[in-house]
Amino acid sequence: MNKNIILINGLILTPHTVLHDKVLYIREGKIEKIAAQEDYLQHPETSDFYNVIDVQRMYISPGFIDIHTHGANGIDAAFGPYDQMAGYLARHGTTAFLPTFWNMDLESLINGCRLISRWMREQKADHGAQVVGINSEGPFINPDRGAQSEEHAIIPTAENVGRILSAAEGNLKIMTVSSEISGYENMVRTLRKHDVHVALGYCRASPPRLERALNLGISHIDHIFDCFADPVPYEGGVKAWGIEEELLVCDELYAEVIADKNGIHVPPVLLTILLRCKGAEKIILISDSRDAAGSPPGRYTMKDGLKIVLREGEDVVRLENGSLAGSLMSMNDAIRNFMRHTGISLPAAVTAATYNPAKFLALEHHKGSIRAGLDADLAVFDEDINVHMTIIDGKTVYQRKSFTA
Ligand SMILES: [Zn+2]
Numbered sequence: 562m563n564k565n566i567i568l569i570n571g572l573i574l575t576p577h578t579v580l581h582d583k584v585l586y587i588r589e590g591k592i593e594k595i596a597a598q599e600d601y602l603q604h605p606e607t608s609d610f611y612n613v614i615d616v617q618r619m620y621i622s623p624g625f626i627d628i629h630t631h632g633a634n635g636i637d638a639a640f641g642p643y644d645q646m647a648g649y650l651a652r653h654g655t656t657a658f659l660p661t662f663w664n665m666d667l668e669s670l671i672n673g674c675r676l677i678s679r680w681m682r683e684q685k686a687d688h689g690a691q692v693v694g695i696n697s698e699g700p701f702i703n704p705d706r707g708a709q710s711e712e713h714a715i716i717p718t719a720e721n722v723g724r725i726l727s728a729a730e731g732n733l734k735i736m737t738v739s740s741e742i743s744g745y746e747n748m749v750r751t752l753r754k755h756d757v758h759v760a761l762g763y764c765r766a767s768p769p770r771l772e773r774a775l776n777l778g779i780s781h782i783d784h785i786f787d788c789f790a791d792p793v794p795y796e797g798g799v800k801a802w803g804i805e806e807e808l809l810v811c812d813e814l815y816a817e818v819i820a821d822k823n824g825i826h827v828p829p830v831l832l833t834i835l836l837r838c839k840g841a842e843k844i845i846l847i848s849d850s851r852d853a854a855g856s857p858p859g860r861y862t863m864k865d866g867l868k869i870v871l872r873e874g875e876d877v878v879r880l881e882n883g884s885l886a887g888s889l890m891s892m893n894d895a896i897r898n899f900m901r902h903t904g905i906s907l908p909a910a911v912t913a914a915t916y917n918p919a920k921f922l923a924l925e926h927h928k929g930s931i932r933a934g935l936d937a938d939l940a941v942f943d944e945d946i947n948v949h950m951t952i953i954d955g956k957t958v959y960q961r962k963s964f965t966a
Pocket residue numbers: 629631661698849887
C-alpha cells in the first residue's frame with residue numbers, strides 16, 4: 562500500500578515566493594498541511610503512518626500541467642497507448658495533460674476522442690500523468706499557416722462539430738480555430754455552449770475580427786507568435802500593427818507559448834515582450850511536444866506519415882523543408898528555457914506551467930498549487946529544473962534519486 566508522505570528539507574514553490582524551512586504533509590492523496598520544519602524536528606514523525614522523505618534542499622513544485630502535447634516517447638496523443646505517454650510525462654514532472662490532436666482527418670479525430678474518453682475512465686495514478694481532457698488543434702483551421710496538413714482542414718458544419726462533441730463525451734476542453742474559416746461563428750457559439758475553450762490560431766485575423774471573436778467568447782491564443790499572419794511591413798516609415806500586437810494587449814486572452822531552448826519558435830526578445838505585455842499570470846507554457854520527444858537526432862517518419870528531422874543541438878521538430886512542426890520538450894525544459902530567455906523568476910515561471918493552466922481549465926480548486934486540501938500532484942526538482950521525483954494523487958510515481966530521511 563502506498564503510505565502517506567512527509568517531505569522534509571524542501572523549498573516549496575508558491576506563485577510569488579519560495580517557502581524555506583517548511584515540511585509538507587501528504588495524506589490520502591491530498592496535501593494535508595504545510596508546517597514549520599523547526600516544530601517538526603522537535604517532534605519528528607515516528608509512526609508507520611507516514612513515509613518521511615528528505616528531498617535534500619530541492620524545490621517542491623505543483624506538478625506541471627501541459628495543455629498542449631501531441632505525443633512523446635513514440636506515442637501519438639491521438640492513438641495512445643496513453644500509459645506509455647503518461648509515464649514519460651510523469652518522469653519529467655508533468656502530472657496532468659491534455660492529449661492534443663494534430664490536424665487530422667475527421668474520422669481519426671473522432672476515434673481519438675473516443676479512445677481518450679475511454680482512457681479517462683480507466684486511468685490510475687500509477688500510470689503517470691493524468692489526462693484531464695482533450696485539446697484539438699484543428700480541423701477547422703486555415704491550412705496556409707504552419708505545418709498542419711492542408712487536406713484535413715475542413716469547413717465546420719452542425720453535423721461534424723456535433724459528432725466531435727458527442728465522441729468527446731464532455732472532455733473536449735480546447736479547440737483551436739481560424740477566424741477566416743466559413744461557418745466559424747456558429748461553430749464558436751456551439752463550442753462555447755459545451756464549455757469548450759476556443760483558441761485562435763493558424764489565422765490571418767484582422768483586428769476588427771479579433772473584437773468580434775472576443776464577443777463570441779474566444780478566450781485563448783494557440784502558441785502565440787507561431788502560425789499567425791506574416792510580419793507586418795513598415796508603411797511609409799511607420800510601424801504597422803496587426804493581429805499579434807492586438808493579442809498582446811488584449812488582457813482577456815490567455816496566451817500559450819512555446820519556449821524552446823534556442824528560441825527557435827519564439828526568439829527571446831518576443832518572449833520578453835510577451836511577458837511584459839501579458840504579465841506572468843496570463844501566460845501558459847506548453848511543450849507542443851510530438852511523439853518524437855525522447856528520440857535522438859535523426860530522420861523519422863511519424864505515425865501519420867509525416868517525415869521529420871531532428872537536428873543535433875535543437876529541441877524542435879522540423880519537416881524536411883526546415884519548417885517547424887512542434888517540439889521535443891517536456892514542461893521542465895519549457896520552464897528552464899523561459900527563465901533563461903526572459904529572466905523571469907522561478908516561482909513565476911512555474912506558475913505559468915502549473916497554476917495558470919489549472920485556472921484556465923477551472924481546475925484551480927484541485928490542482929496547480931500547493932495548499933491544504935488540493936490534490937497531492939507534485940514535482941521535486943533541482944536548481945537546473947531536472948526532475949528527481951513526481952507524486953500524483955499522493956503516490957510516488959517516479960523517483961530518480963533515492964531520498965532518505
Ligand atoms: Zn501543436
